[in-house]
Amino acid sequence: MRVVATAGHVDHGKSALVRALTGGEPDRLEEERRRGLSIELGYAWTTLPGAGEVAFVDVPGHERFITTTLAGLGPVPAVLFVVAADDPWMPQAAEHLAALDALGVDRGVLAVTRADLADPAPARERALDQLSVTSLAGARAVAVSARTGDGLAELREALVEMLATLPQPSAEVPVRLWVDRSFTMPGAGTVVTGTLPAGRVRPGDGLTSLRGGHRVRVVHSLGRAVEEVTGTARVALNLSGDVERGDVLVTPGAWEHTEVLDVRLGPTRLGRGDPPRRPLLHVGSAALPVHHRPLAEGLARLTVERPLPLRVGDRLLLRDPGTRRLWAVTVLDPAPPPLRRRGAARLRAAALADADGRADLGAEVARRGLVEAELLTRIGVPADGAAPGVVRAGGWLLSTARLAEAAREAAAVVREHARAAPLEPALTLPALAERLGLPGPEVAAAVVHDPLRVEAGRVVEAAAACVPAEVVAAVEALSAHLDAEPFAAPTAAELEALGLVPKVLAAAARAGLVLRPAPGIVLLADAADRAVEVLATLPGPFSASEARQALRTSRRVALPLLVHLDRTGRTRRLPDDRRHLT
Incomplete structure (x- = not known):
């Protein structure tokens, strides 16, 4: 499925054009049909040869419903931008275009409607001039009349051509579904709708929101129940628990929910300079106040009133409701370090200087x-x-x-x-x-x-x-004791007399100054090397008794020392209990 949002000034024919393209009615409310303008998001769909199923998200064009409009535009990758042939370039068209540019939407078709009422050429040229400095530069323009049907075939062709350039999102990535509508159906419970940009949803899946866990009972897409749906798609989910519009459903454990994020701010044609201290943040279908703290020119820290599942590179919007100014937001770090010390903001800005939102x-x-x-x-x-x-x-x-x-x-x-x-x-x-x-x-x-x-x-x-002097002195005393007989390990009483009490002995062993092949057996660190030199004089293979006599020591020392030589690969023990040097 492909999903396309409409955009443009109020009463320029967006809903009429969706009706003409799909045969469906995007205006769901009686008041919308009575007043002839969209208030809530509308949906309709059709099949376009060469593109398959295409769902349209019809957004309100009136300035009072801009929050709803941005909820519809946010998750959608392509747009049908509508201007009327018999009207000049209007404020809401400019606001919608600035929002699309800030969100990075770069696939679209320009429809010049009401071409049966006025020459579409001037409106077409004005609109293309406005689009030329945005992400929608190069969009194909089509003159059309929803009333007479003129231009609809060319518009469908332009849509198919544009949709063919959209990248295919992965079905294997974690789900993030911004809820743009929520209602309760008798006997079914909670039903939510939204645009699924990527990932996969099936009946029985578990999803989470800030309200808790939810089990998906039924998945609907384009008016019918399906066994699964993959992004990009319009979906309706019947699920357990309470969910409200503006909430977001995600794959459990796959997203970092954050209240603090570092971002890069970009100017738009409707917003330059610094945003106010408390602007509105628009992300997905959510709109919520944030605290804006500048870090440096073009860099800021935003603190949100509730946790959001965001990732590096997400494109968001900041809006000043008082002046209608908009700023583009690119998420650089949704899990930034705290700024506790004086000068921390300056250092953080320096660390983010080269960040551009790419992972x-x-x-x-x-x-x-x-x-x-x-x-x-x-x-x-x-x-x-x-x-x-x-x-x-x-x-x-x-x-x-x-x-x-x-x-x-x-x-x-x-x-x-x-x-x-x-x-x-x-x-x-x-x-x-x-x-x-x-x-x-x-x-x-x-x-x-x-x-x-x-x-x-x-x-x-x-x-x-x-190594402490106390340990060095004790090892020197041991060296003197073993000078004549290097393999005659001292007894416990002799070790104590030499100053090698347990703590000192442990410290000497940690420093590598003594060798302890077995408990109670203490030799100098080079004892193994010296033993190999002595044993090399024996005709091989040699027995343990022959090794003991050559080393001039007791069985108490000789046997553990031979085992140590075996373990360190200097000797190899044969089946008859004799050994030879390796």
Whole structure:
């Protein structure tokens, strides 16, 4: 299906043209038909050869109904722009055109109506001149009369030609449906309508709004029940729970709902300079007051009165109801950092200076430093691929700059902990993460670089420069004790006499100054290398008894030392319990 919105000044024949194209009646209210003008959004549809099913969203043209008009234009990718041959260029045409330009709608057809009442050429030229400096520049223009039918065939041809250029949205993306009409049907419950820009909806699907969860009972499209509908499409959903016009239904867990967003503001032909402090924000079918805080020229922070599911690159509108001025809004960051310190707004503006609303993983991670991958996905920045300058740590992404900064902080924290409590165990990864303000041990592990290393789940410094003097003295005493017999490990009493009490011994082991092949067995750090040198003199393979005699030590020491050599790949144990060097 294709969806097209009408636009143009009141009483220029938008509804009449939709009737002529579809045979349907877009004006649903008795008052609309009595007064001859649209008050609410109207809908009608037809089939155009070459384009398939086409639904028209007919919007009011009167200035008093501009909020309703923008609700109809917001989610629609194409427009039928209508001007009357017997009227000059009118204010509401200018306002609608400014809104379409701000929203980035760049597919459309210009229809010059009432061509049976006046020469359409002057109106056509005036309108094309106005369109030429907007996103609708180059739109095809057709003169038409809804009363006589003249030009309708050419208009259908122009619509088919235009619709063929529309990109086909994906059916596999999360749903975001702005509700533009809500009512209750006896025996059915809540029914809502809206334009589905992308995604897929089926009966039985679960959707959420700020009012809670909703189960889709029935899906209607173009007046009939269907098993599924994919965007772009006009849909009506019968669902559980209460939903109001202006609400938005989304795929659960797929969107970040935000009350604060950083945006780029663009001027329109109806709005230049800064917006007021409390303008209206139009997004989808919603219109709500916001607080506007300038960050720099063309950059602002908007605070909304209720959370909205927004993504990077969304196009919105700001409107000053008092002056009817409009500004284009491009969402740069729907999950920005707070501005708490003096000068924070200036720094934030500098960070956003090059942002243009396009999803860029590398740039987004660089701005944030550290960010959860799922958050980026929810705000419309695909986070499952690689990007220059991005490091992945579990479910988190770090910029290389933030990684380097955290690595420096980690080295300082580990060194300070060793200095302040030299005989206490080293920090675990969770403890280091807490000290650094990192979200978890997987991120702490990613920032551990030289001179740090992880041993048995604890973070230690590879260099011995931070080893306490007490530990150095005890290891020197051990070295003197083992000078003549390097494999004659001291007894527990001898270790205590040497000053290698448990805390000191643990610190020496963390610093890599001693080797402990088994509990209670303490040798110098190079004992394994020296043992290999001795065992190399034996004819291989050799037995454990032969190794013990060559090392001039006891079975208490020899057997754990041989197991250590096996484990580290220096020796290989044979089935007959003998060994040879590798």
